Amino acid sequence: MATLPVIDLADFSDENQRKKLLEAACHWGCFRVINHGISGALQSEMKAAVKALFDLPDDVKRRNSDVIHGSGYMGPTPKNPLYESFGLYDAASPSDIDSFCSTLEAPDHVRETIKRYAEKFQEAIVDIAAKLAESMGLKDQNFSDWPCQFRINKYNFCQDSVGSSGVQIHTDSGFLTLLQEDECVGGLEISDPGSDSYVAVDPLPGSLLVNLGDVAKAWSNGVLRNVRHRVECKASIPRFSIAHFLLAPKDDKVEAPEALVDSDHPRMYKSFIYDDYRKLRLSTGLRAGEALSQLLM
Secondary structure: OOOOOEEEHHHOOOHHHHHHHHHHHHHOOEEEEEOOOOOHHHHHHHHHHHHHHHOOOHHHHOOOOOOOOOOOOEOOOOOOOOEEEEEEEOOOOHHHHHHHHHHOOOOHHHHHHHHHHHHHHHHHHHHHHHHHHHHOOOOOOOOOOOOEEEEEEEEOOOHHHOOOEEEEEEOOOOOEEEEEOOOOOOOEEEEOOOOOOEEEOOOOOOOEEEEEOHHHHHHOOOOOOOOOEEEEOOOOOOEEEEEEEEOOOOOOEEOOOHHHOOOOOOOOEOOEEHHHHHHHHHHHOOOOOHHHHHHEO
16 A cells, blocks of 8 residues: 655645655655645535435436536446546636536535535645645746646446456546545555556545646656556445546646756657647547657657
8 A cells, every 4th residue: 555645735834845745746646635725524515415416317417518528427438337427627617617517407505515615626726736836946836727627536336346447547637636535435546656566545534635647747847757546446335536637727738847948857748739638648548648658859
């Protein structure tokens, strides 16, 4: 089992805390955060709201259509038969949240919970991204206008599925993912930096999990690690998780800042448009970070 670093967001003036964050982001591509501003009560309310959405009839669920390709409802597929999810793009927009909830005919209390939760998650993910940039020596980086997406997940685990895969191995395509795990059911596994094996990451009450994606690796000129991960069925209990993705710059153009490029660290990746990169991953089936190799200088 992996013992991931835990970053205290309330104590970031400490140089050791900044060093710890950067080491975690470079070595694991994954870490936990505490004092993130999302209360345990709000997390519990959101989980209840999520369960209510997944109890909707299939024809209602499928009203959650794509805004950008792959951003709407996903039902079980042959590759991921136990997995289904809702998508909300852009999760930072109250009007988009209203549209999402209206489409699904969500009750008022569910709508208000999702709004409060999204606001808090947006504040936290922007703060974490800024702290990560600061730990790399990049000050005054503004992530507040980067598009975000919610992905609300359910793994339909049962006795017959124990030992099988809940979702295939992948990296996240965007910059940074903030995840509320299921506090009752584990199953998340990440690639071990020192081998080709995968190690379990069990939930830690009170914390949120941060994963770095492909955009983070390209934007950092290869400094940050885009972590491969998967979900395995460990128990015959449905598993829920809520992921908030910070995707890419507002103009969709991904490239390393000049401060991270010099004669000793030449630019690794060509500039690219994030939406084009998403389409490349989908068209090639290269969803575990391999698509970045096609963008090398």
